[in-house]
Amino acid sequence: MRLGLLMATASLGLLMAGCGDSAKTTPAGSGKTKEKPDDKIAASLAKLSAEDRAAAEKQRDCPVSGQPLGSMGAPIKVTVKDRDVWLCCEGCTDKLTGEPDKYLIKLKDQ
Numbered sequence: 001m002r003l004g005l006l007m008a009t010a011s012l013g014l015l016m017a018g019c020g021d022s023a024k025t026t027p028a029g030s031g032k033t034k035e036k037p038d039d040k041i042a043a044s045l046a047k048l049s050a051e052d053r054a055a056a057e058k059q060r061d062c063p064v065s066g067q068p069l070g071s072m073g074a075p076i077k078v079t080v081k082d083r084d085v086w087l088c089c090e091g092c093t094d095k096l097t098g099e100p101d102k103y104l105i106k107l108k109d110q
Contacts, residue, residue, distance in 0.1 A: 037071065044070035052077060055084065059110055062088035063103040064095045080104065 045053050055077075056069045067088040069075040075086045078093055080100040085107065087093060096103050 037068075041068055041070035044072075044074050047074040056086045059086045059107065062086070062092055063106040064088075064092035083107075 045056055048056060056075045059069060061068055062075075063085065065088050069086050069088055072089045075088060076090055076093065078085050078087055078096055080097060081104065083104065085096060085104070087096060
């Protein structure tokens with residue numbers, strides 16, 4: 001039973017290790033206040049130029065991970081098939097460039 005629980009816990013950790021550091025939390029008793037997701041996104045998007053920020057805000061979500069842009073730091077701009085696409089992190093770049101049509105279809109209305 002313990003081995004099964006240990007394996008399930010390890011598997012969950014691997015699933016959460018995907019894009020960026022979205023699974024990180026502030027330790028209890030660390031004295032730090034936990035940042036609200038909207039505050040983190042706003043701070044991350046503020047690192048972009050006004051033009052890039054407007055484009056990322058219009059796109060809203062990463063077409064690869066589905067995560068809100070800015071939730072894992074400043075979004076990454078990648079150009080595929082003559083189109084600028086915003087990604088949540090560098091980890092999504094290979095998937096987008098490897099199968100651009102699969103992810104560009106998600107941005108069809110944008």
